Amino acid sequence: MNLPAADESSHFPGLARVAALLADPGRAAMLWALMDGSARPAGELTMIAGLSPSAASGHLARLTDGGLLALDVRGRHRYYRIANPEIAAAIEAFMNVAHASNAITSQRPAPRPARTVPLEMRHARTCYDHMAGEVAVQVFERLVEGGLLVRDGDTLEATPEGAARLAAWGVDVAALRARRRRFACTCLDWSERRPHLGGALGAALLDSWTHGGWIERTSRPRVLRITPKGRHEFDALVGP
Known part of the structure; x- marks a missing residue:
């Protein structure tokens, strides 16, 4: 029997998107470093993940746009943290x-x-x-x-x-x-x-x-x- 293709809009909306965000080793390293409840600058997360600044910037943007990270702006400095306890x-x-x-x-x-x-x-x-x-x-x-x-x-x-x-x-x-x-x-x-x-x-x-x-x-x-x-x-x- 042929089954219809999965439609993420009606089956577990957002699950595949979130899983894709977690699947990259660099992004996973950044998220894991923030699991102590801290807020860390992009430069520190870049070193933790072992990425180039440009690559890290792209990953941080994806995590923020995807709702996994929240951005705190303190003067000229930008800090990233886990978006919420959930x-x-x-x-x-x-x-x-x-x-x-x-x-x-x-x-x-x-x-x-x-x-x-x-x-x-x-x-x-x-x-x-x-x-x-x-x-x-x-x-x-x-x-x-x-x-x-x-x-x-x-x-x-x-x-x-x-x-x-x-x-x-x-x-x-x-x-x-x-x-x-x-x-x-x-x-x-x-x-x-x-x-x-x-x-x-x-x-x-x-x-x-x-x-x-x-x-x-x-x-x-x-x-x-x-x-x-x-x-x-x-x-x-x-x-x-």
């Missing part, structure tokens, strides 16, 4: 797809992420504006198991006990719920293969723990350092 979540999801497809298509079993990801990145890193990695996964599981968060599919809600604990960490649950952004959701961790906490709540917790001296950002993109104070607090929460 785009960042999609890029993280594509990383999970890449791991899964590698396991399926490779003639040999795919290497475990723990052996292919630098230990410091696997331990604690940013996933756009929230925390990812081994510690983040353990914290998420403890929040759910301890009855502080209730999970319904990929959506989460804070219990009264959870709201009280979050308030002790300086997180205003009512204010987060009032935002247009999704309050809390799961985000599949590509190195641990288990979910960590995303959404507005995940971002608020990363801010709280950073300002509280539990976590420090490092010179390495996306890598977070757990401070001695943070190690004590996280051990008390999830166990040694």
